Amino acid sequence: YSAEIESQGSKARVYGEMLHVDIPFPIPEPDGCKSGIQCPIQKGHSYSYLNKLPVKSEYPSIKLIVKWELVDDQDQMLFCWKIPVQITS
Numbered sequence: 001y002s003a004e005i006e007s008q009g010s011k012a013r014v015y016g017e018m019l020h021v022d023i024p025f026p027i028p029e030p031d032g033c034k035s036g037i038q039c040p041i042q043k044g045h046s047y048s049y050l051n052k053l054p055v056k057s058e059y060p061s062i063k064l065i066v067k068w069e070l071v072d073d074q075d076q077m078l079f080c081w082k083i084p085v086q087i088t089s
Helices: none
Strands: 010-018 021-025 062-072 077-087
Touching: none
Parallel strands: none
Antiparallel strands: 010 021, 010 062, 062 077
């Protein structure tokens, strides 16, 4: 993504969207600066972000939307994406 704002850090927030309700989902490494983004983030620079979403065997079979946000140190959105997911147990 191309940064539109400057920030000293970044933090990922992940949600499972079910019935139009966002349910927070913990991820092993929420610190964006440890997931490929070189901090501090500089406006106008391009960054690549890489993280993993673990799927545990105890999760039920379900279809949902995963919403992934990366926010700056002032809680402003750096980027967001949504993707349909189907978990099969």
